[in-house]
Amino acid sequence: MAQLPDQALEQVAQYFQTLAEPTRLKILNELRSGERNVGELAQICACTLANVSKHLSVLAKHGLVMRESRGTSVYYRINDPSVYALCDLVCGNILRQIEQQTQFADLIRQAGAR
Numbered sequence: 001m002a003q004l005p006d007q008a009l010e011q012v013a014q015y016f017q018t019l020a021e022p023t024r025l026k027i028l029n030e031l032r033s034g035e036r037n038v039g040e041l042a043q044i045c046a047c048t049l050a051n052v053s054k055h056l057s058v059l060a061k062h063g064l065v066m067r068e069s070r071g072t073s074v075y076y077r078i079n080d081p082s083v084y085a086l087c088d089l090v091c092g093n094i095l096r097q098i099e100q101q102t103q104f105a106d107l108i109r110q111a112g113a114r
Helices: 004-019 022-031 038-045 049-061 081-111
Strands: 065-070 073-078
Touching: 004 065, 004 073, 004 081, 022 038, 022 049, 022 073, 022 081, 038 049, 038 065, 038 073, 049 073, 073 081
Parallel strands: none
Antiparallel strands: 065 073
16 A cells, blocks of 8 residues: 555545445345346345445446346446455454454453452
């Protein structure tokens, strides 16, 4: 990162902003198992078609998903599978933090019970 010019750092920040939305993460996670159309994703994410379409547009703009029209349906799939390595790394770190917090809370409760 130290060698990147400011313009590239701006693009990196926009990429992370794209991932900083829970519904988009749900969509990406669902696409991990294969392509889906907007209706399927809306149902799975419990969102409106318009809302999912908006999120898919943002994901496509940043190159994370690609779309393919087939008849009257549009299907989306992952365009950049490396996003899963990044998400898995971050999620693993978050889970470790939660486990540490839970262990600490358990120790506090045990100390208070004595």
